[in-house]
Amino acid sequence: MNKITVKRILLLASVFVSMTSTAQDFYLNIVGDKDGGKDTWCFRVISENEVEVNHIVKRNGLSFHDIRNAYIPESVEYQGKQYTVTAIGNSAFNECILLGYVSIPNTVKSIGSCAFQKCNLKSIKIPSSVTTIGEYNQEIKGKTNVEIIPV
16 A cells, blocks of 8 residues: 555544544433432433433333433533533433423423424423424423423
């Protein structure tokens, strides 16, 4: 291989690494209910200091279907770094069939498509910081139990 080909390969590899470095997922145990139960949540890094709730893995070691209340944190810490939670990802709570209550902090700006699809929401508090709600969120669009909180 000549020097130009090696340089191109190294350049492409460095571009690929920089593109994939922000798509990192990590898992944390979150106190997700007033009963002190622990949920395992997956967060996805979407920028240098921001994450989205990607999906729920389990509730007290059981299926994610068993989650009843979700208190989304304003921020999380992972490997000594603080991240602000700014989004709820596509299908994040999809099929959490017992999910009845969700509290969203004012750090969240967007809710992805299908985020609450097939949930049994009774109450959800959406701060006015949320400017985008994706498709297929009938569980929150147009319902009287949706509370928009001024920030």
